[in-house]
Amino acid sequence: GAVVSQHPSRVICKSGTSVKIECRSLDFQATTMFWYxxxxxxxxxxxxxxxxxxxxxYEQGVEKDKFLINHASLTLxxxxxxSAHPEDSSFYICSAxxxxxxxxxxxxxxxxxxxx
Amino acid sequence: AQxxxxxxxxxxxxxxETVTLSCTYDTSENNYYLFWYKQPPSRQMILVxxxxxxxxxxxxxxxxxxxxxxxxxxxxxxxxxxxLGDTAMYFCAFPxxxxxxxxxxxxxxxxxxxx
Numbered sequence: 061g062a063v064v065s066q067h068p069s070r071v072i073c074k075s076g077t078s079v080k081i082e083c084r085s086l087d088f089q090a091t092t093m094f095w096y097x098x099x100x101x102x103x104x105x106x107x108x109x110x111x112x113x114x115x116x117x118y119e120q121g122v123e124k125d126k127f128l129i130n131h132a133s134l135t136l137x138x139x140x141x142x143s144a145h146p147e148d149s150s151f152y153i154c155s156a157x158x159x160x161x162x163x164x165x166x167x168x169x170x171x172x173x174x175x176x
Numbered sequence: 177a178q179x180x181x182x183x184x185x186x187x188x189x190x191x192x193e194t195v196t197l198s199c200t201y202d203t204s205e206n207n208y209y210l211f212w213y214k215q216p217p218s219r220q221m222i223l224v225x226x227x228x229x230x231x232x233x234x235x236x237x238x239x240x241x242x243x244x245x246x247x248x249x250x251x252x253x254x255x256x257x258x259x260l261g262d263t264a265m266y267f268c269a270f271p272x273x274x275x276x277x278x279x280x281x282x283x284x285x286x287x288x289x290x291x
Binding site: 094098101102103104106109151153155164165166167169170 | 211218219220221222223226265267278279281282283284286
């Protein structure tokens with residue numbers, strides 16, 4: 061089946077540093093990937109849609125200069141949190157669409173970012 | 177724009193019993209899919225079941241089934257013979273249309289299965 065690998069699963073960063081999270085589709089090609097943010101006991105909040113070979117589409121209120129998305133290949137999308145601050149601490153999840161028609165998403169295992 | 181509403185934040189059920197999780201949505205589209213996702217404590221999102229709106233038959237996956245009422249825009253999930261491993265957050269989700277369609281999630285419901 062379709063598998064999405066997301067790394068790192070956990071990361072702790074100092075305030076002011078940048079951190080990159082990778083999302084890979086292991087056995088299928090994903091022209092579109094999605095990045096979500098989730099606070100404890102809340103739903104997933106879509107941050108941006110990552111499109112292979114073009115600029116990401118950001119949701120309203122999401123700072124594109126803060127959350128850099130690169131989708132350089134059909135199997136890899138990266139989210140870079142630049143100049144991280146404690147308020148960026150959160151759980152970040154990526155997903156990729158596979159198959160045609162059904163719009164089924166396969167999710168990565170998520171990345172817990174803690175900014176000290 | 178599509179909206180998804182899950183009005184129950186928490187539910188609890190005794191092991192081996194049946195529980196129904198509610199979801200309503202709003203859309204002007206006629207053909208679409210609906211999904212239920214499960215997020216256990218590991219936080220890995222897992223697809224539980226999906227329903228195609230143009231199919232009148234309710235989807236079933238083992239102990240999971242849906243009650244899809246298209247006219248009422250209702251899409252509830254029934255879990256039969258609840259197991260401890262069913263303890264999780266459950267999200268109802270509705271995809272928008274278009275080349276870069278995206279899923280709109282409900283707020284989720286925390287289900288606890290009691291031994």
